[in-house]
Structure formats: C-alpha cells, structure tokens
Amino acid sequence: MSTVHVLASPSRYVQGKDALATLGPRLAELGAAPLLVADDVVWSIVGPAVSTSLAGVGTSVVREPFGTYATVAAVDSLVENIRAGGHDVVVGIGGGSTIDAVKAAGHLAQIRWVSIPTAASSDAPTSALSVIYTDDGAFLEYRFFPKNPDLVLIDTQVVANAPVAFLVGGIGDALATWVEARAVARGTGTTMAGGRPTHTGTALARLCWDLLWENSLQALDAVRAKTVTPALEAVVEANTLLSGLGFESGGLAAAHAIHNGLTSAPQTHGLTHGQKVNIGTLTQLVLEGAPAQEVEDFVVFTTKVGLPNTLTEIGLSTDSPELAAVAAAATVEGETIHAMPFPVTPDMLVDALRTIEGLSRRVRAAHGLPEPVLYVHA
Structure with a gap:
C-alpha cells in the first residue's frame, strides 16, 4: 500500500x-x-x-x-x-x-x-x-x-449550443466520480495520479456529486433552450473540472472498469462514454451493497436525466453471452476495479450486471417512470 x-x-x-x-x-x-x-x-x-x-x-x-x-x-x-x-x-x-x-x-x-x-x-x-x-x-x-x-x-x-445528449453523457461520466472515489478511499488502492487519494481529491469528487444532483435537470433545460445559466455553468464545471480532478486524484474503481469491459460488446458501440459509465456506476453500487435508498434514488435521478440504467438500454440482456466477456475484460490485471475495498471476481460482476435489469425496472415502475427501450446499434 x-x-x-x-x-x-x-x-x-x-x-x-x-x-x-x-x-x-x-x-x-x-x-x-x-x-x-x-x-x-x-x-x-x-x-x-x-x-x-x-x-x-x-x-x-x-x-x-x-x-x-x-x-x-x-x-x-x-x-x-x-x-x-x-x-x-x-x-x-x-x-x-x-x-x-x-x-x-x-x-x-x-x-x-x-x-x-x-x-x-x-x-x-x-x-x-x-x-x-x-x-x-x-x-x-x-x-x-x-x-x-x-x-x-x-x-x-x-x-x-451542442446537442443535449452530450451533456447527458457528461453527467453520466461525472456521477461516477464520487462513487468511485469513496470506494478507493475506503480501500488501499492508488489513483491515476500515482498515489493514495488526498483529502482534497476526495472532497472535490463529493462536490462534483453535489453540484450534479442540485443542477443537472435545470442545466439540461438550459441546453435545450441554448442558453447559459448558473445551473449550466455548475454542471459544466462538475463534468469537466471536478470530475477530472476527482477521478484522477480521488481514484477510479469498478464503474470505469465496467465501462471498459462494455466496449468489448459490439451491441454497445455507438453509445457515449458516459452512458456506459452510468451502467458501471449502478453495477458498482450493487456490488458494494449500497443502501437501498441510495440505489433507488440513483435509478430515479439517472432516468430523469436520460441515462441508461438497464442492460436493455445498452443493447444487452440478462441472457447475453457477452456479459461473461465484459466481466472478464473489466477484471483483468491492472484494471481499476481492483481498487475496490474488496476483491471482485468475474462471476460477482456478471451477477451484479444481471441484477440491475430487474432492479431498475422495479424502481422505475414504482415511480411511474418510462420502461426501458432496447438500444440497437445502427
């Protein structure tokens, strides 16, 4: 260590x-x-x-x-x-x-x-x-x-002036920052900056999370109107600066490793980086046994933002044979998933990936949110 x-x-x-x-x-x-x-x-x-x-x-x-x-x-x-x-x-x-x-x-x-x-x-x-x-x-x-x-x-x-989908993807990428940084802080792993996280790096990751939860929906409204508002400025800073400082100096864990694994599945090609990271974040929350209310809030919030939180929305299913390949790629030696405060095996990861499908569908139904739509790569 x-x-x-x-x-x-x-x-x-x-x-x-x-x-x-x-x-x-x-x-x-x-x-x-x-x-x-x-x-x-x-x-x-x-x-x-x-x-x-x-x-x-x-x-x-x-x-x-x-x-x-x-x-x-x-x-x-x-x-x-x-x-x-x-x-x-x-x-x-x-x-x-x-x-x-x-x-x-x-x-x-x-x-x-x-x-x-x-x-x-x-x-x-x-x-x-x-x-x-x-x-x-x-x-x-x-x-x-x-x-x-x-x-x-x-x-x-x-x-x-850019398409709203770009900001949505950035929010998905940035939401992972705190979830991963706190996991690294709990464990013994090192960050991309080459050492253990500083208190500053971890605090910036938390600030990123807080700004996103407070401002994301209003920031998306601003982009749809092609206007610059304080909410948009806050989310741009969170997505670009705070997420960057937070991931590099606070640490990456399972969410980004899962993203990297998902790139090996052809069905996910065409999705943004942040869309795939969001699947990784929810899967990490399941892996670490996060509190039920936190997981439910995350599903509700990311659905409202427009981010995928089911396998269906990234072109996969609970029966997809590619899940094994995704899990294998996400857990190779040197991947950031090994910064988690406990060992993660491919089998554990496959189970967590399969779990998010029913979990998200249940939460969305309970809150009157839309059912997932199958993503098909053109």
Missing part, C-alpha cells in the same frame, strides 16, 4: 460564456506555432471564433483534421505532423477522443498541449492520461503522462 498522497491538476482552467474569444492571448503565452486539431464538424462550429481570436494576436491558424477514435495510428500521425510543422504547442478541440489523441501526441513530441472541449461530455480535458482505442472503438490501453494540460478552456455558450 502506498503512503504517498498525490493531487494532479491542469496549469490553468478557464470556463465561461464566449471564453473562446480569449484563446489567442492565452495560447500566445504557451507557444508561437500552435497546431489545432479538430474534426470538420467541430471546426465548422468554432473555427471562425478560434481564427478571429488567434488573428488578434498575430498567430497563424494551422488546423489538422481528426477522425473518430484516439488510436495508436492517429496519435503517431499527429506526432509526425507536429514535428514536420515545427509546432511548439498542440491544441485539441472537440470531444474526448480528439483531446486524448492530442495529449498523447503532445507528450511524445515533447511540447505543450491544450484542451478545448466543445461539449461537457467527459472529464478527459483536464487529466494527465489518455484512453487509447482500437480502430473499431474497443478500449486498448491507458497512457499516463508526467503532467496535465497546460490550459483547459471551455466556452459555455458552445456547450449550450
């Missing part, structure tokens, strides 16, 4: 309406020749604002398109382009995979890196690690870096 406690964080975090207008001078403090990485859809949305801000400080705009996943090939290609162009800072603009690829490439190229998420859909932007996937979108590995991003900048008007 480690006796060293570690807290990790980005050098600077900037959030607010029209924050993109401040990018130029902030980026100029980090480098003179940035490489901007964004897919075509994202660039069509934020490209004009980014270009205007950079032009204001005389910085050239060089943009590299991006595909779907942060794969080994995608990262290596970015490294080649960074070196060929003589870039001294690389900027990931868009979703979690774009930002993860940029972090990995910036590390390999030994330059600074910046995260500019265009939706509050995950906590990837703040962390010193990347999730690398196969070409088919299955989890491959974590890559860890000696530092966090030099700058994280998120424009809440851009978040408000």
Whole structure:
C-alpha cells in the first residue's frame, strides 16, 4: 500500500460564456506555432471564433483534421505532423477522443498541449492520461503522462449550443466520480495520479456529486433552450473540472472498469462514454451493497436525466453471452476495479450486471417512470 498522497491538476482552467474569444492571448503565452486539431464538424462550429481570436494576436491558424477514435495510428500521425510543422504547442478541440489523441501526441513530441472541449461530455480535458482505442472503438490501453494540460478552456455558450445528449453523457461520466472515489478511499488502492487519494481529491469528487444532483435537470433545460445559466455553468464545471480532478486524484474503481469491459460488446458501440459509465456506476453500487435508498434514488435521478440504467438500454440482456466477456475484460490485471475495498471476481460482476435489469425496472415502475427501450446499434 502506498503512503504517498498525490493531487494532479491542469496549469490553468478557464470556463465561461464566449471564453473562446480569449484563446489567442492565452495560447500566445504557451507557444508561437500552435497546431489545432479538430474534426470538420467541430471546426465548422468554432473555427471562425478560434481564427478571429488567434488573428488578434498575430498567430497563424494551422488546423489538422481528426477522425473518430484516439488510436495508436492517429496519435503517431499527429506526432509526425507536429514535428514536420515545427509546432511548439498542440491544441485539441472537440470531444474526448480528439483531446486524448492530442495529449498523447503532445507528450511524445515533447511540447505543450491544450484542451478545448466543445461539449461537457467527459472529464478527459483536464487529466494527465489518455484512453487509447482500437480502430473499431474497443478500449486498448491507458497512457499516463508526467503532467496535465497546460490550459483547459471551455466556452459555455458552445456547450449550450451542442446537442443535449452530450451533456447527458457528461453527467453520466461525472456521477461516477464520487462513487468511485469513496470506494478507493475506503480501500488501499492508488489513483491515476500515482498515489493514495488526498483529502482534497476526495472532497472535490463529493462536490462534483453535489453540484450534479442540485443542477443537472435545470442545466439540461438550459441546453435545450441554448442558453447559459448558473445551473449550466455548475454542471459544466462538475463534468469537466471536478470530475477530472476527482477521478484522477480521488481514484477510479469498478464503474470505469465496467465501462471498459462494455466496449468489448459490439451491441454497445455507438453509445457515449458516459452512458456506459452510468451502467458501471449502478453495477458498482450493487456490488458494494449500497443502501437501498441510495440505489433507488440513483435509478430515479439517472432516468430523469436520460441515462441508461438497464442492460436493455445498452443493447444487452440478462441472457447475453457477452456479459461473461465484459466481466472478464473489466477484471483483468491492472484494471481499476481492483481498487475496490474488496476483491471482485468475474462471476460477482456478471451477477451484479444481471441484477440491475430487474432492479431498475422495479424502481422505475414504482415511480411511474418510462420502461426501458432496447438500444440497437445502427
């Protein structure tokens, strides 16, 4: 057991309406020749604002398109382009995979890196690690870096203009933060930051949870209206900053390991990271024998948010043979599920996964909430 406690964080975090207008001078403090990485859809949305801000400080705009996943090939290609162009800072603009690829490439190229998420859909932007996937979108590995991003900048008007499903997914990812951090604190496991959790990291994970329960439904209303409100600002901060600090310095446990296992099931492809994490969180609550009222409240709340809490909603069933493969992948050596305060076997995990189906259906029926709808990957 480690006796060293570690807290990790980005050098600077900037959030607010029209924050993109401040990018130029902030980026100029980090480098003179940035490489901007964004897919075509994202660039069509934020490209004009980014270009205007950079032009204001005389910085050239060089943009590299991006595909779907942060794969080994995608990262290596970015490294080649960074070196060929003589870039001294690389900027990931868009979703979690774009930002993860940029972090990995910036590390390999030994330059600074910046995260500019265009939706509050995950906590990837703040962390010193990347999730690398196969070409088919299955989890491959974590890559860890000696530092966090030099700058994280998120424009809440851009978040408000994004599809509501992105914010829903971010809430699902962030809700796991406290459930996992408290499990790690109870046990002897280490965090992604490389030591035991600090009291600060665990407290930030709890603050993330509290802000989400208080503000999520109103924040979703704001996004549907494409407006920026205090509730939206609170949820963006929870999804992006607090969840990032909380998971990295508070610890990951079963929920994210289950997410990684679910990526091996083809039926779940097309779902967001946060949707699969939410299944992991509920399954972790069952695994640890959480109080019945807490489990019931979680099912009710996540149903209202629009997150899946049954196997049906991720394309699986209690009879799916893939559950065994999911459990096996989630419990391999080195997975975060081993930070739980008790041993977890594949059989235990299969039982917990099967349990959430009837549990959630019962709770939803008791509260007059909709029955689950089968997810079918297109």
